[in-house]
Amino acid sequence: MTKDWELRECDREFFDRELRSFVPEKIFDAHAHLYETWHWGRGEDGFQGPRVATLAEFRRLMEWITPGSHTTALFFGVGFSDDRLRPSNEFVAAEVSLDPENRGQMVISPRMDPEEVRQETKRLGFTGLKVYHTFVQGEVSWHADISRFLTEEHVRVAHQEGWTITLHMVKDRAMADPANQERIVEYCTRYPDMKLILAHAARGFNPYHTVEGIHALKGLRNVWCDTSAVTEAGAFEAIIDTLGHDRLLWGSDFPVSHGRGRCIAIGDQFFWLGEDSLDWDGVAAQASIQPVLTGLESLRVLKLAARHLRLSDSQVEDIFYTNARRMLGMDG
Numbered sequence: 001m002t003k004d005w006e007l008r009e010c011d012r013e014f015f016d017r018e019l020r021s022f023v024p025e026k027i028f029d030a031h032a033h034l035y036e037t038w039h040w041g042r043g044e045d046g047f048q049g050p051r052v053a054t055l056a057e058f059r060r061l062m063e064w065i066t067p068g069s070h071t072t073a074l075f076f077g078v079g080f081s082d083d084r085l086r087p088s089n090e091f092v093a094a095e096v097s098l099d100p101e102n103r104g105q106m107v108i109s110p111r112m113d114p115e116e117v118r119q120e121t122k123r124l125g126f127t128g129l130k131v132y133h134t135f136v137q138g139e140v141s142w143h144a145d146i147s148r149f150l151t152e153e154h155v156r157v158a159h160q161e162g163w164t165i166t167l168h169m170v171k172d173r174a175m176a177d178p179a180n181q182e183r184i185v186e187y188c189t190r191y192p193d194m195k196l197i198l199a200h201a202a203r204g205f206n207p208y209h210t211v212e213g214i215h216a217l218k219g220l221r222n223v224w225c226d227t228s229a230v231t232e233a234g235a236f237e238a239i240i241d242t243l244g245h246d247r248l249l250w251g252s253d254f255p256v257s258h259g260r261g262r263c264i265a266i267g268d269q270f271f272w273l274g275e276d277s278l279d280w281d282g283v284a285a286q287a288s289i290q291p292v293l294t295g296l297e298s299l300r301v302l303k304l305a306a307r308h309l310r311l312s313d314s315q316v317e318d319i320f321y322t323n324a325r326r327m328l329g330m331d332g
């Protein structure tokens, strides 16, 4: 395995050339993970990056993709199974409590009692929930209906408490799938005080899915999308164009941001092209290819979307900072 958890000269050059004039000084990251390695449930072998990703470590490492900026964040863990979610949540809660300018969401299982969700979230000082498809049992989780990992009774608790929920929807065509559209509209309409954040540009890793389906959410006032780990511009453009720039939130998806390479749309699917995906030497006849950090790729396509849609500097600052803070009730 190649070593890809490092900052290289090509990353610094890329930032200086493409991004220095674009990235604001103040950032609120709407999608970042804190963890100890074992919370991932994958074993330690081959794991890259910090063994313990604390708030301090996060801040230090964000210098790789947004050097010179000050970043606060909405954090959650990676304990995406019934046996790992509690220690993961405890760890994130302790880190988030170190700085009042950060917020945290609790990872929940669809099998948790709604009152336990309410009490645990409050006890740990979280202001929202994070759900994930790997909790689905009895079927291939990549095809699961949203309700199988985000239950209506958990949405109701979030509505009653005014909490956020970050949802990474699945199914092959994501936002273009009518079942996903219907479930999101139903939840957001029935529970207007719940604030829904659709991760990865409404799972627009293949931007054509978001382009095709995002219109279904037009007019909903309790839905946002984060930019996390998306490295094609089309989904950002569709969200800004259809829902408004105030609905898009910058998110790093740390530590995914610190991997090397990007996610590519191909056909009606997508895949991750990383340092280990192929032998980069000689892959292109005309040049020596030097993949940069995923977080830098994601920033560059956000810049492209902002340029295509002629966003003002203050609208760009909204995406990086103000939209998320306003959603969380931290600003005016």
Ligand SMILES: [Zn+2]
Residues within 6 Å of the ligand: 031, 033, 228, 253
């Ligand atoms: Zn994530």
